[in-house]
Amino acid sequence: MNAHGVAEFVWKDIRPSRDSGNLLVYAGQTCWILTGIVAAATIYSVVRAVQRKKQPLWLGLLVLLPLILAFLTFSGGGSGRFITIAGLFAATITAAVPLIYGSMAGVVCERVGVVNIAIEGQLLVGAFTGIVFASMFGSSWWGLLGAPLAGAFVGLLLALFSVKYAVDQIIVGVVLNVLCLGITSFLLGTVVKDTPEWNSISYSLPVYEIPLLADIPFIGPVFFRHTIIVYVLYFLLIFLTMMLFRSRWGLRMRSVGEHPKAADTVGINVNRTRTLNTILGSSLAGLGGAAFTIGANAVFTENMSAGNGYIALAAMILGKWHPIGAMGAALMFGFASAIVDFLPLVATNPIDPNLLAMIPYIVTILAVAGFVGKSRAPAAENIPYIKS
Template structure:
C-alpha cells in the first residue's frame, strides 16, 4: 500500500482551501489571445470559483484514498483532477481584485518557451540513457549550445548558421562524454559533472574576454524569426499558444513524434534499447555495443545543444553567464519522471516549464508584491516535490552507468 500520492493530493487540496479563504474580488481572464482585445473574456468571483475547484480536488483526493486502501493503482487522470483545478485556483487567487488580466494564452505560450530547452534536454537524456550512458552533462551541452549559437549567428550575421552551430557544439561535448565514459570506462556521472564545470568555465572566460572585446558577437539582432502558421495561428487560444513560435519549437513538435516512433517501432530503437538493457545479449546477436553507445551519446548531446539555442537565438536574448541556470539537471528530472519515454519526458518538462513561466507571470497580475527571490525558487521546489513524489515509480535501463568490456 502506497500513500505517497494520496498525501500529495491532500496537501494540494489544503493549498486550494488556503487560496479560497484568502481570495477577494473578481478575477479577469483573457484566454483567446496573448494580448487583451476588447476587455476580459471571462469574469469570475474568485472565492466561490475556487471553492468549486476545491470540491473537485477533494472528491479526487477521497477517491485516491479509497484506491490506496484497496491497494489499487493510482491512474494518471486522478492526478490531473487535482493538479489542473489547483493551477486554475492559483491563477484565480493571484488575479483576484487586480485590475490586470490573467492572460491564459500568454501564460501557456510562455510555458512552451520556457519548457523548450527542458524538453530538448530530456530527449537528449532519453537517447543517451536508453543505450546505457548517463548524460549528466546535459547542463553543459545546453550552455555550450546557447553560447555557440548566438556567437556564430552574430559573428556571421545569420541566425541559421547559429542554429546549425548549436547542435554541433552539443555534439562536441557528447564526443568528450562518450570518449571517456564509453571508450575508457570512466564513471559516467563523474565525467558529466566535470564537463559541466568545464563548459561553465570556458563560456565565462570567453564571455569576459573575447566577447567583451567584440560586443557585436553577442547581439539579439540575429535571433530567429517568429513564424505564424497560416490559419492555425488564428485559432483562439490554440493558435497563439502553439503556432506562433520560432522554428526551434516547430522542430521540437516533429522531434517528439519521430523519436517516439523510432525508439519503439524501428530496428534502430530496438538496438538502442537492447544495448541499454542487456548489452551482452546484444553483443551476442552481432550488435557493436560500444559503437552504438558512442554514436547515440553524440546524437543525444546534439539535441541538448540545439535546446541551448532556445535560450538565446530562439528567445531573442543575449548570452549571459550561466544562462542555463540548472535547467540541465531539471531536464534529467523530467526524463526520470517521464520514465525514459519521449512523451512522458515532454509532459514532465512542460510541468517544470509552467513553474518557470509563473515566476515571470505572477508580478504582472498579483495584487500583492512577492519577493523575487521566493519566486525564483518555484521551479526548483517543484522539481524536488516531483522527484520525491514520483521517482520511486520509475525504473532506469538495467545497464545504465555500467561500462561494457567485451570478454
C-alpha cells in the same frame, strides 16, 4: 491581496483585450469552489493510497488544475488586470523547449547505456555557440548549425572517456559540466568582452506564424506562433518516438542499453552504437541550448542554463525514458517556471518572492505523487562494456 471582486480570464489570445468571450468569475466564490474540488480529490487520493491502489492520471490532474486556477483567481481577483491563459501556456512552451531537448538527449544516451549528466554543459555551450555563430556570420541559421555541433563535441568527449576508456559516466558528466561552465565564462569575459558584437540579439530567430493554424483561438497563439526551434521540436518528438520503438535503429539502441552482451552476440558493435548515439543525443541538447539565446531574443550570460540540464534529466526519469513522457514532465517544469514570472503581472499587491520560489517544488511534489509509479532505468546504463 485578497480574493475579492471579479477575475477576468482571457483565453483566446496572448494579447489582453476586452472581449465578449472573456471569462468573468467572482474571485471569492470561485476560489472556495476550486478549493473544495482539490480537497475532495486529495481525500479520495489518500483513500486510494491507504488501500494501496494505483493513483490514476486524471486524479492528479483533478488536484493540480483546480489548484492552479484557484491561485490565479486569488491573485487576479479585483486587480482589474487580465489573466491571459493563452499567454501563460505559450510561455510554458517557451520555458519548456530547452528542457524537452535536454530530456530527449537523455533518452537517446541512456537508452544505449550512457548516463548523460553533461546535459547541463551541452545546453550551456549550445546557448553560447548559437549566439556567437549567429552574430559572427550575420545569420541566425549559422547559430542553429553551431549549437548542435558544440553539443555534439561535448558528447564526443563524454563517449571518449566513458565508452572507450570506461571512466565512470557520472564523474565524466560532472567534470564536463564544470569544463563547459569554465570555458563559456572565460570566453565571455575575454573574447566576447573585447568584441561585444559577437553577443548580439540582432540575429535572433524570427517568430513564424503558421497560416490558418495560428488564427485558431487559444491553440494558435500557444502552439503556432514560435521560432523554428519549436517547430523542429514538434517534428523531433514524433520522429524520435517512432524510430525508438518502431525501427531497427531503435531496437539496436534498446538492446545495447538492456543487454549489451546479447547484442554483441548477434553482431551489433556495442561501443560504436553507444558512441554514435551519445554524440547524437548531445547534439540535441546543444540545439536546445540555442533556445536560451537566439530562440529567446536574449544575449548570453554566465551560467545561462542555470540548472536546466539537471531538470531535463529529472524530466527524462519522470517520463520513464520515453520521449513523450519526458516531454510531459518537461512541460510541467516549464509551466512552474512560467507561472512564477506570470503571477506578479496579475497580482494587485507584490507577492513574496519566497512564496513564488516554492511553486516549482510544490508542483514537482504533487506531480511525483500523482503521476509517477515504479520506473526502471535501462539495465546496462553506467556499466562499461568490455568485450571478452
